[in-house]
Amino acid sequence: MSGEPILQVSELCKSFGNLAALNRVSFHIAPGEILGLIGPNGAGKTTLFNTISGLYHPDGGQVAFKGQSIGGLSPHAICKLGMSRTFQVTQAFEHLSVAEAIRIGAYNRHGERGVEAKVRETVAFFGLEKIQDWKCSDLGLAPLKRVEVARAAATDPELLLLDEAGAGLNASELAELMEMLKTLRRKRDMTLCVVEHVMPMVMGLCERIIVLDYGELIAEGTPEMISKNEKVIEAYLGRRSKR
Ligand SMILES: Nc1ncnc2c1ncn2[C@@H]1O[C@H](COP(=O)(O)OP(=O)(O)OP(=O)(O)O)[C@@H](O)[C@H]1O
Numbered sequence: 129m130s131g132e133p134i135l136q137v138s139e140l141c142k143s144f145g146n147l148a149a150l151n152r153v154s155f156h157i158a159p160g161e162i163l164g165l166i167g168p169n170g171a172g173k174t175t176l177f178n179t180i181s182g183l184y185h186p187d188g189g190q191v192a193f194k195g196q197s198i199g200g201l202s203p204h205a206i207c208k209l210g211m212s213r214t215f216q217v218t219q220a221f222e223h224l225s226v227a228e229a230i231r232i233g234a235y236n237r238h239g240e241r242g243v244e245a246k247v248r249e250t251v252a253f254f255g256l257e258k259i260q261d262w263k264c265s266d267l268g269l270a271p272l273k274r275v276e277v278a279r280a281a282a283t284d285p286e287l288l289l290l291d292e293a294g295a296g297l298n299a300s301e302l303a304e305l306m307e308m309l310k311t312l313r314r315k316r317d318m319t320l321c322v323v324e325h326v327m328p329m330v331m332g333l334c335e336r337i338i339v340l341d342y343g344e345l346i347a348e349g350t351p352e353m354i355s356k357n358e359k360v361i362e363a364y365l366g367r368r369s370k371r
């Protein structure tokens with residue numbers, strides 16, 4: 129993929145007290161690519177998404193989206209510019225129906241008139257017709273995860289950040305999700321950044337992977353390069369032996 133980065137992150141820092149959750153993290157996402165972001169538990173992946181998407185204020189560094197600095201903007205303003213994200217723990221929409229949760233996503237980027245059409249289209253795209261009137265609190269994990277991706281996709285983002293959308297899914301649910309994400313990229317021109325522990329999903333979906341460990345970027349490369357990278361293997365095995 130070529131062209132100016134859709135997202136450029138430079139020297140990004142975020143601390144919680146003495147803990148440097150992100151320490152001078154720099155990377156880019158090219159338009160149209162599917163970038164994987166991996167790292168052991170507590171590496172800073174969700175913090176990175178939270179800081180990029182405006183939920184956290186960075187302590188230092190810059191984030192530029194489509195060439196525009198977005199550091200300090202609200203999540204809502206960033207969403208309006210065309211960036212959306214899913215949440216690792218889906219809880220905000222429990223009291224809503226599936227269609228209502230998706231409608232909230234659609235409202236972020238569509239005028240009153242466009243919303244219903246967007247909801248219908250999104251429900252159909254994600255195969256949620258039969259459960260569109262169900263309460264989110266009544267859904268199992270796999271449909272709930274799908275609704276969360278659908279809600280984020282209903283904002284029509286140019287860049288979609290997915291935080292462990294595949295966690296807890298079985299092999300066929302995972303394969304379906306991967307197909308949907310590939311179709312979003314192909315047919316809707318979405319660029320994707322995928323945080324994932326599920327390696328078959330990372331390896332099957334991503335053209336390039338970056339690796340965080342203790343808030344620092346320790347590797348970047350193709351899935352094949354990353355799977356052989358000594359620092360990456362050490363980060364995963366080292367962390368596991370400390371548990
Ligand atoms: N709001 C917060 N307040 C204090 N510490 C936090 C906060 N959010 C995250 N942390 C800490 O920052 C570090 C990075 O956490 P983060 O959730 O970003 O990791 P992660 O890579 O997403 O992990 P996982 O794979 O388990 O989801 C951890 O040590 C975590 O305990």
Ligand SMILES: [Mg+2]
Binds near residue numbers: 174175216
């Ligand atoms: Mg996380």
